[in-house]
Amino acid sequence: MPRENTENGEGNADMDRRAFLRLGFNGGTALGGAVAIASLSGCSARPLHDPRGPATASAPDHGWHFLTEEDRVVLAALIPAIIGPQIPSDADEREATIARTMEDMDQALHFMGPPNQAEFRQLFDLLEFTPTRLTMARVTSYWPNVSEAQAEAFLQRWRNSSFNIFNKAYLGLVQVTNAAWYGRPDHYQQMGYPGPPAYTYDELPQLNRAS
Secondary structure, three states: OOOOOOOOOOHHHHHHHHHHHHHHHHHHHHHHHHHHHHHHHOOOOOOOOOOOOOOOOOOOOOOOOOOOOOHHHHHHHHHHHHHHOOOOOOOHHHHHHHHHHHHHHHHHHOOOOOOHHHHHHHHHHHOOHHHHHHHHOOOOOOOHHHHHHHHHHHHHHHHHOOHHHHHHHHHHHHHHHHHHHOOOOHHHHHHOOOOOOOOOHHHHOOOOOOO
């Protein structure tokens, strides 16, 4: 049973790593078997992690660089739970806003260094593979069927977990999502930010004011 984290507990960190490695080894073994079975049964219709297919009708022309279709299904369930009441209630506006947020997240992840990209790829793999989704995320429904309350409960489990690696995964998801959401000029007012000074638009023409 894992001990409580302490501020400088190297022993706890070692225990976290050992326990997670055991879980990861078991999950990786199962993953290899599942992929082999899926391939033999013809269930794998396209390569894993193909980022080309659009996740929603709202962003058909966006060229995806990092996020795969499976990743975007996960994020469509998690973004409303992370952003909360700032998400529009109108269905069409809600879908379009989530799609734009995923586009910005895709750009951010695309420009991260390879080590960070590898960590996010492992994170998405864990959330998408059914055995690890059930045992490590404890999300019993497939992501398109996950309610906002279920997504919020999952995030809080990882936020409050005694495993430091789950805490870090939670922070990674939340920080990238919030950066993408609040980095848009039309969302500045939601956090009381007036936007960059006017002169920056002359110096950096790639910045666009919200219309």
